[in-house]
Amino acid sequence: MMTTLAYRQPPPTARDAALARFSGQALARHARPSRPLLVRVNDAEQEQPIELPAGAVALLMEILEAMAAGRGVHLIPENAELTTVQAAEILNVSRPFLIKLIGEGALPHRKVGKHRRIRMEDVMAYKARIDAERLSVLDQLVAEAQEQNMGYDNT
Helix, strand or coil: CCCCCCCCCCCCCHHHHHHHHHHHHHHHHHCCCCCEEEEEEEEECCEEEEEEEEEHHHHHHHHHHHCCCCCEHHHHHHEEEEHHHHHHHHCCCCHHHHHHHHHCCCCEEECCCCCEEEEEHHHHHHHHEEEEEEHHHHHHHHHHHHCCCCCCCCC
16 A cells, blocks of 8 residues: 555666566556456465456556656655655756746745645646647747748648
8 A cells, every 4th residue: 555645666677668568468458448447366376356446447557658668657646745856856847946936926835834835736737837838839830830831841
């Protein structure tokens, strides 16, 4: 049982990445969207059936896919309050830059003693906003390049 606020699995070894790829492919053959999955576990010659909720199966598939690609995984509950270091890691920015965002009011927070805490939901909402802004700017650049015939086709 996970009792910590966050769980971090560093990037897998090549062997673990291969095992994740194989396991993910095997699991994908049986997983169905929005339906629980009954898994039988064999351990010390005992067979134990375990029913996994559909959401857990989908999350497991995502974890295996990330591991198969050689990426590490962070698992953080949505209602978690993050430290500035954790929030900066998720946004892939420096801690000083994150503090600046907080100071500008771009990212809500609360104080716990002298420490700032940021809700996971607020971090993800900020990330979604900046990702949408980036896409909009890229779309605008492509449109301008197409208008000026800079090698981009309108089709």
